[in-house]
Amino acid sequence: MRGATIVDRITESLLDEFTKEHEISHLPEEKRFEHFSSFITVRRHYGESFDTEDIVVGSGGDTSIDGIAIIVNAVLVTDVEMFSEMAQQATYLDVTFIFVQAERSANFDGAKISSIGLGVLDFFSDTPRLRRNESISAAAEIMSAIFAHSSKFKRSNPTCKIYYVTTGKWVGDSDLEARRKHVIEDLENTGNFSEVDFTAIDAATVQKYYRETKNAIAADFVFANNAVIPDIPGVTQAYLGFLPFSEFLKLVQNEDREMKGGLFYDNVRDWLAYNEVNTEIKTTLNSPNRSRFVLMNNGITVISRTVQPTGNKFHLEDYQIVNGCQTTHVLFDNKDVLDDSVMVPLRLIGAQDEAVINDVIKATNRQTEVRKEQLFALQEFPKELEIYFQTFPSSQRLYYERRDRQYDRSEIEKTRIVTPANLIRAFAAMFLKEPHRTTRNYAALANKVGEEIFVKGHRHEPYYTAAFALYKLEYFFRSGRLESKYKPARFHILLALRILAVGDNLPRMNSHDMERCSKDLMGALWDTTKADELITRAASIVDLAAAGDFHRDRIRTEPFTKRIAELCQAEIARSLPK
Incomplete structure (x- = not known):
């Protein structure tokens, strides 16, 4: 609710803590509360670390929805291509749709409950009537792709969960209850869902949910x-x-x-x-x-x-x-x-x-079909990375999350947590020159674990460098220093950044030359001025290659990756003394 402020001091304190940990202090309070509310509700259904930027959709044309999370087979799906790849490999689809509306008001509003219901119904409509912003449209595209594979709903139809979050107190008012139940009935009558929940979250529940995110399982x-x-x-x-x-x-x-x-x-x-x-x-x-x-x-x-x-x-x-x-x-x-x-x-x-x-x-696990190199890649190497990442000073430190919720109870900036999937994507983009596979064909990257990724003898430095580069790039997106249009090409920017900084050709992953190469890149990324210049130049090259068209079908291809490398090499050649 624009113009309102949080009057509950405890919730305000928790929001301040969340703001610091997720580095969103530059946002107005209403937006920070949307991120906060989306985090505490989605966290109940998803154990791995995630960026609330990927699920917060509130702005003009948000159809009364501030957050949308789509979880398929225990994976948070943020891209239709990500789902398409999952659907090709999965024998079943277990789907949960989560919708969040966040209001700082100390009251629950009956009209708002009805508008939330209308927005969710319209989201699933074949002929939507409400105006949609870009984020809502992207989520709806994933939804449509999911229902196009409804033959794989073998366990059950999807579940739909709606959370209406305020700082007030829910007392079961009969009018509000009637509206809440009406929304549930309307969604159940579509026949699309095995279960529909609409939960009103008041201040006490907000505090409970947030504290639960800090607790170990x-x-x-x-x-x-x-x-x-x-x-x-x-x-x-x-x-x-x-x-x-x-x-x-x-x-x-x-x-x-x-x-x-x-x-x-x-x-x-x-x-x-x-x-x-x-x-x-x-x-x-x-x-x-x-x-x-x-x-x-x-x-x-x-x-x-x-x-x-x-x-x-x-x-x-x-x-x-x-x-x-x-x-x-x-x-x-x-x-x-x-x-x-x-x-x-x-x-x-x-x-x-x-x-x-x-x-x-x-x-x-010895009796399973797991090769020794896979065991090393899945157990030993990640542990080595976890230790290595934490050897750096606080301003440069990252936290590799070997286990879901590993750092929930730690008072660290959650933006510094590196998930295995994001590390694999960043490393493959920067050091294997495969940014086009990070979403469109992630399974091909995952299959390289133990063979080209997380290999015994690999230096730790390039993995940290890739993770820190992604951390810096995400900071640029969060702070608005880089337009959101570049997000589909974020991993191409990482590749361009690396080539501009240390050249196209790389030494072997287990060599001392790779250590020196990675440390040169680290130094550039740690220097604020140099990092700003490097990311800006890399984004400009990606923009030039895309010619302003960042549609996934254009940029997530091998020819586009090759074009990025060519433009980087041309840029380097121009900067050499005549």
């Missing part, structure tokens, strides 16, 4: 059928046993009845959908013989940094499932037909020693 459950494992060096405590299904759910399900984010952040394998093995598990669970599951399945292995038993009641904090990803997904997918006749084998290990944790992960 936690669970309380009853583990009656357990045996204590004798003392093991490096292990605080360990148990073997089995859980009734209802207690197992407490480990993996949040209060929204969704799978908790960050459960598998150190697991080597991702959910493989219903392959032959997982189909067999599902068949067993849906048969009269489901009680035999405990005899036929290895169950799950959980490592927790805090284990607090009180009799048979256990409290875990900061835990992860390091083996049993497939089992967990199949059990969760079939939760509505299961009862406590299904018992789940559990190996629970309390440990804080990283060496012990890594050894357990390696051992429990």
Whole structure:
């Protein structure tokens, strides 16, 4: 609400903290509250770090929507090409649409509830009538692509979640409740959704949601059928046993009845959908013989940094499932037909020693089809990068996030957190000359992990350099120093930046020459004046190559990448003394 101010001092304080951590102090309060509200609501459904710039859509033509997040198969989708690639490879689509309206007002407005509902309905309409801004249109394009693949809605239709955030107090006013329920009914009547939620978030809930973003993943459950494992060096405590299904759910399900984010952040394998093995598990669970599951399945292995038993009641904090990803997904997918006749084998290990944790992960995944170089790339190299990134002074320091929510409780600028996917994209763009694959064919990049990316012997410097270059570039976008039109070509700008700074030809990734090359580029990026000049020159070259047309079909191609390199080389040649 324009013109309003936050009157709740606690919420105002939390907003100030969020503003500092996300480096958005240059924005007016109303925009900062939109980012804040979008973050605390979407974070409940998505465990990995994300940039609220990618989901905040509020401006003229926002159809009464300030934030939109589209989550497909546990991935935040921000680009239609990103989804198209996922759809080609996925055997199923599990989709959640999240809409956020943020008002600083101390009151809930019935007319606003109705306008939110109208905006969301119009978003899904085949013939939309409301004027849309560029961000709404981009999100709607992703939505249309998703419904074009509705044959892959094998688990269920998408879910739709709406959050109306204010700093007031929700008391269940009958008129407001009637309007809220009417919005839900209108969306349910479209037949597009398996579930529709409309949640009014008041000041107390805002504070609760924000504090939850700072907490480690936690669970309380009853583990009656357990045996204590004798003392093991490096292990605080360990148990073997089995859980009734209802207690197992407490480990993996949040209060929204969704799978908790960050459960598998150190697991080597991702959910493989219903392959032959997982189909067999599902068949067993849906048969009269489901009680035999405990005899036929290895169950799950959980490592927790805090284990607090009180009799048979256990409290875990900061835990992860390091083996049993497939089992967990199949059990969760079939939760509505299961009862406590299904018992789940559990190996629970309390440990804080990283060496012990890594050894357990390696051992429990040896029986999988994971090559040694993949294990190194997925376990050892990221750990080395995490340590290396934190060796720099505070102004140059970045934080590599090996595990989802790893830095939630840390009072650091969240813009300095580097996710694995973004590091792979930035490194491939700058040092492998493949910016065109960062979105359009990201799977091809991911397949290079262990072969050309995260390889044993690679210098750490180029990875940090790529991450810091992306951090600087994103700062330019956030602060408005670089127009948003360049965002589709952000990774091409990184390539141009590197060529302009250190030339086109690169030394081997494991050489001392690569160390020197990377440090030259680091020095330029750390120097504010030089970095400003470098990014501006790189953006100008990309603009010249695009001829003002930044449509993805034009720029996300190999010929466009080659054109960038040619223009950079020409620029370098012109700057050489005659």
